[in-house]
Amino acid sequence: IGDLTEPGPHVPVTTTYSGGQWLGQRTYYPEDIGKMGAAPLVVISHGNGHQYTWYDYLGEHLASWGYVVMAHQNNTGPGIESASATTLSNTDYFFETLPDIDGGALDGHVDSHRIVWIGHSRGGEGVTRAYDRLRDGESRDYFVWEDIVAIASIAPTVFLDVDDANPHDAPYYLIFGAADGDVNGGPDCDQCMSFRLSQHAQGPVQTTYLQGVGHNEFNCCGFNDATGPNLIGRTDTQVLAKAYFLALVEHYASGNPATLDYFTRSYHDFRPSTVTSDMVASTTWRDALDLRPVVLDDHEAEDDPETASLGGGIAWTGAEPLVEDHMADGDTRLNWTGSDPMNGMTQATDFDPQARGVVLAWQEGENATYAVEVPAGWRDVSGLDVLSFRAAQVTRAPETDALDAPLTFVVSLIDGSGVVSSVDIGSYGWLTDPYERTGEGPGTGWANEFATFRLPFDAFTADGVPLDLTDVASVRLEVGADSGSPIGRIGLDDLVFTRMMPEIP
DSSP, X not given: OOOTTSOOSSOEEEEEEEOSTTOEEXXXXXXXXXGSOOEEEEEEEOOTTOOTTSOHHHHHHHHHTTOEEEEEOOOOTTOHXXXXXXXXXXXXXXXXXXXXXXXXXXXXXXXXXXXXXXEETHHHHHXXXXXXXXXXXXXXXXXXGGGEEEEEEESOOOOSOTTTSOOTTSOEEEEEXXXXXXXXXXTTOGGGOTHHHHHHOOSOEEEEEETTOOSGGGSSSSOOOOOSSXXXXXXXXXXXXXXXXXXXHHHHHHOOSGGGHHHHSOTTTSOOTTSOTXXXXXXXXXXXXXXXXXXXXXXXXXXXTTBOTTSOBEEEOOSSOOEEEESBOSSSOOSOOSSOTTTTOBSOOTTOSSOEEEEEEEOTTOOEEEEEEOOTTSOOOTTOOEEEXXXXXXXXXXXXXXXXXXBOOEEEEEETTOOEEEEEGGGTOOBOOOOOOBOSSSSBOOSOOOEEEEEEHHHHSGGGOOOOTTOEEEEEEEESTTTSOSSEEEEEEEEEEEOSSOOOO
C-alpha cells in the first residue's frame, strides 16, 4: 500500500470559482490531468458555520494521488434538507460547468459514474439525505444514485429520522472524535449521536472513532471546541484523516483491494505508520447486511438472550446475568446506576430499529464463558475465512473503572468432535479503555468505543490443530484472569462467519 499519509506522485492544482448563490466551488486536481484518463470525483460538503475553502489539506492530498476534488458552499443554516439540496445542485453544477473550469483543463477527465460524497457535521448528515433523495426518485441532470460509489460523514448530526438520512446500501464511512464539543456523541442529545447513521446503514459500513479529537480538527479554521484530556490537535488528526479518506476512495472509486485493510482490520493491528503512537482509536467494519454469509447472532431476530438470531442456544456461565437489549442508553446519562446495563450505548435511540446487543460482566477471581451454538446445516464454514464480531467496554461501569486499561479475552472454536482451538484477541488488538471525558453525570468515560475483530480461521488451525472447519459446533468467548483481563464489562454484537475479502454491492 505504501504510506497513505504522504503526498502522491501528482502535483495538485487548486482553482476557485462561483456559479452564483450557493454555487461557490473550489476544485483540486492533478496538474498533469491532461495526460490521464477520467478520474473519480470527490465532493466535500462543509458543516454549519464552516467554509468550503477550509479543506485544502484533504483536497490537495487526494489530488496528489490522482483524484479530482470539489468542495462547495453548503446552505446548512436552514437545516439538513437545504444542505442536501446544495450537495445535489453543486454536484450537478460541477459537471455542467466542467468544460469551463480552469480553461477546460478538466474537460473529459472526470468520471461522472465514480463519485464519492464526503460531508462534515450538518453536511455529513446532508450527504446521506441527498443520497436518500436520489433513492426516493429525485432526478438530477448529470448523475444518478448508482454513480455515488461511497458516502462518508465526519461527525455528522442526526436531526432527521434515520430513515430519511439514509445511506441505504451504499458503502458508508463514519469518522468521529470522542472530544467533539459540538456533535458530542452524548446520550442526552439524539441529534449528536452520530453512530445512529452507521448503525442504520444497510451497505458495507466502516467507522473510525478517535480519542482526543474535536469537531473542527477536520478542517483548517473552525474554532477549538475539543473537550477532554489528551487532545490530539489539528495537525495529527489531519494526518490520520488523509490516510483513511485516501484508503476509502482508493477502494471504492478505484477498486484497490488492499486499502480496505484500513477498515476491516483492528486499528491496533493495522494503521498508518506515521500516525503518532499516542493517538487512540477504534475501528469497526460490518459487511453489507444482505451479503453476510452466516450471521450467528446480531440480536435482531430473537428477544431471548439464551437464543441466538440463527437459532442456536446461548450459554453464559458468569455470575451476573446476561442482558440483551436495545443499544440505547436508558437514562440518557453516562454515570453508572446499576439499573441501566446499556450505559454509554449511543448506536440508537429508542425509536431506531436494527440496534440490539448483549452485555456481559465478570468480577475479579471469576472465569466465565459465553458460548453460541452453531445450528446444524450451518456448521460447514470451510468455504469462509474469518469469525467476526464487534465489542466495547461499557463506560463508567464499576468493572471498567476497576480495570482502567485495554481489555482482552480469548475466543475458541469447537468442532463436532470436541476439538477446541483458541485465539487471544490481544494478537489482533484490544478493547480500548473509554475516553476519560467528564460530563453527562458523575465519573469519567464517554461513549462506548466499539471495535471489530476479524479472526482468521487460519489462526485457529495453526500449529497443526485438527479443528474440523466443516463441522464447527460452537463459538465460545472465554473471559477472566485465565483468559485475559481479570475484570470487565463489555457490549457485544454481530457475531458472524464471513469472508476475508468482503463482497461489495
